[in-house]
Structures are given as structure tokens and as C-alpha cells.
Amino acid sequence: MNISFDGRTVIVTGAAHGFGRAISLAFAARGATVWACDVQEAGLQETARQGGDLVHVRTVDVSNRDAVRAFVQEASGGSRVDVLVNNAGGVLGQVGRPVEEISEDDWHAIFRVNVDGAFYFSQAVAPLMKAANFGRIVNISSGAGLGVSLTGIQAYASAKAAQIGLTRQLAHELGAWGITVNNVAPGFVRSNPTTERQWESYGEEGQRRLVQGIAMKRLGSPDDIAHAVLFFASDFAGWVTGQILSVDGGK
Template structure:
């Protein structure tokens, strides 16, 4: 077994790489020798990520809910001999929404969140697997949330549902793709202040809400984006060669 955290020669694609978890994941792989494609809909920020990662990383503008755009990107990569062996479906979030009563939620609001948190992971995985099957090797790591295992702190029905759906997709694909030596695993982060959206959540809690949140964590502190990146590295590494269909909660202990 080679050095399990040396990813030299590996080709990794990270979605939602403009900030937060995605940026930390892209940097972690780049620092360990991988060639990284950082994708996001926020062009300036994802270009900043690529610059931070260095010459082994390129930025690509991509809407993961656009099936045609996803297919075009993978067709291009495969044609150029740059097929992806490691896919990190990190893009997600609440797309600027706040919790509201069920009867007030519009279909468009529901669909927007499902698209970025579940449909995008499906489309990206679907586009990536042909090359992985051909090479009889692949790693797909989905980033869900504690909201997919419990309830969402945001109170947003679509977010909890989409993240739970992504966990179901993880387990299903693990069984379907296992015969081709493709593993599919999931990291479920707890609450981490990693982007403007989570900063707003944190501020909205107030001092007492913040204290209560931390008190419910076994380690009595919040994590950082790098904690999520480290879990992703494990699933992508040789140490996880016989690990698939698993959900790893990275939440400080509940």
C-alpha cells in the first residue's frame, strides 16, 4: 500500500469549492499532490480557491443542477484524457432561504434547495461513473449534514429532506458501483461557521442559543472546515479501500 495520504496522480473534482468546506477540501487534496478541479457558480471566489491551491488546481464555473452543463464538462475532461477518479459532491446549502411554515413554502423554493443538495449530487455522480467503471477505480464522497440524520437547525423542510435523500443515494450507489471498485461514502458535518450563511445562523442564535449549541457538543467547541476535509481525505485514501456506503458524522460528538 502506498502512502495513503499522498494523492499524486489522482484527479479530484470538488463542487461548491468557492468557500467553506469546498475550499478546504480542494486545498487539502492539492497540498497532497492531487490535480484538482474546483467548481462553483461563484466565479471570482472559486478562482480565489484555485489560486490558493496553486498550479495543480483549476477553477471551473459550473451549475451542478444543469444536466447539460455537467455532461459537457465531463465530456470535455474525458476527451482530454483528464477523467476524474475522485468526486467530492460538496455543493449545497439553503440558497438564501430561511425557515418558514410548511404552508408558505413555494414549489420553486423547495425545488431550488433539492436541486443543489440532491439532484446535483446525482447528476455529478452519473457523469463521473463511466470513466471510473472503465478504470475499475473511483471514489465518490458526498457531503451531507446532521440535518439529514436528525432535523435541520435551519427549520427548512427541503434542506433536511434533500440531505436525507443524499444519504440514501450514497448507500444505493455504494451497492450499485461496488463491483467496479468504486466506493461511495458520506460525511455529515455538524454546525460549523464556514461561510456567510452559517455566520448568519450563528448570529441569529444569540449568545444563549450559541451557548446551548456548544453545550450539546461532546467536545464543547465548534469544528472548522479542515475537520471536514480530513474526513474526505480518509474516504479517498487507501485506508478506506474496504469502506463504502458509510456515513461519518463529523460533529464533535452528540
């Protein structure tokens, strides 16, 4: 399968490391003009360095609706965005705690990044995609959104489940304009400082149990997630929408 994105404009959120960087580089390697954003400036600059002239980076807080709209306006030139990848998210440094100890701010902070950000970006690109009668929106959720979070973070599992619901709803709303909306649900991948700390916290025995619980008996990589995104964004997936693809090595 030869997938090309020559002439396409792609927005990737959460692109300073991990999945977002791998996704940005994968699109650029196949000819797309990529607009990548994050709140971590240093990581963004490394993504830009690796991506070359086709990768443009901006510091954007995805929970700020006005900032999102300004970024989409710049990336699109006011006319076109072909692909949106809502990858920004995570646990924001939180750890698993009993439900009665969770503050209102901690609960809402995770929702703002994982759900509100995906909504604001989808809302901003929808008029452009409708005008073009074409578009691809790919949301990056998590196995936690389909089951339970390995970290025990209630807001994270809930936010990722909400993002999956948003995916299905937007697929039905936007399909008449040739816009597909799909979701990639990664399993555990060592892709950033947070997942490295999580991996180390399991110890040798916990790491062994985690890997043995995977059908393929190995962890995946950020490239495995990027490849699933490329499929959903490609012409090969033109009649695929509202779907959640678990990329987890088999459970």
C-alpha cells in the same frame, strides 16, 4: 497516516468557499490535480489563488446536466476521474418558515442543488470509474439529513436525507467496479456567509447552548470536514463503502 494523491484527478463541487475550498486545497496539498467548480466566480478565483497550479476552476451550475457532463469531460480529458466530491448544496438564502408557506419553486430549488447535482455528477463520472475499475465518490450531506435541520428548512433536511439514500444505493450498484461511495455529515461549522448569519442569529445564549450540546465543547472547522473526505478518498478506505460519517464533535 500518510495520505497522498499524487497523479490523481479530483473533482470538487461547491468550491468557492467553506468546505469546498478546504477540500480542494487539502487534495492539492497532497499532490492531486483538482478541478473545482461553483457558481460564484469570485470565490472560485480565490480558491484557485490559494491552491496554485494544481487547482483548476470553472463556473458550473450543478443542476444543469449538460454543463455537468461538459465539465467532467474537460476535467477527465475523456479518460479518468479518480475522486468526486459532491459538496455543492446549501439553503440558497432561504430561512425557516411554516410548511404551508413554502412555494414549489423554493422546495425544488434546494433539491436541484443538493440532490440533482450529486446525481448528475455521479452519473457522469461512473463510466470513467468503471473503465478504470477504481473510483471514490464522497458526498457531503449534513446532520440535518440524519435528524432535523437547525434552521427548520424542510427541503434542506429532506434533500440531505435523500442524498444519504443516494449514497447507500450507489455504493451497492458501483462496488463491483472497485468504486466506493461514502458520505460525510458535518455538524454545525462556521464556514460561509450563511452559517455566519445563522450563528449570529442565535445570540450569546443560543451560541452557548449549541456549543454545550457538543461532546467536545467546541465548534469544528472546514479542515475537520476535509480530513474526513481525505480518508474516504484514500487507499486506507478501500473496503469502506455506503457509510455515513458524522463529523460533528459528538452529539
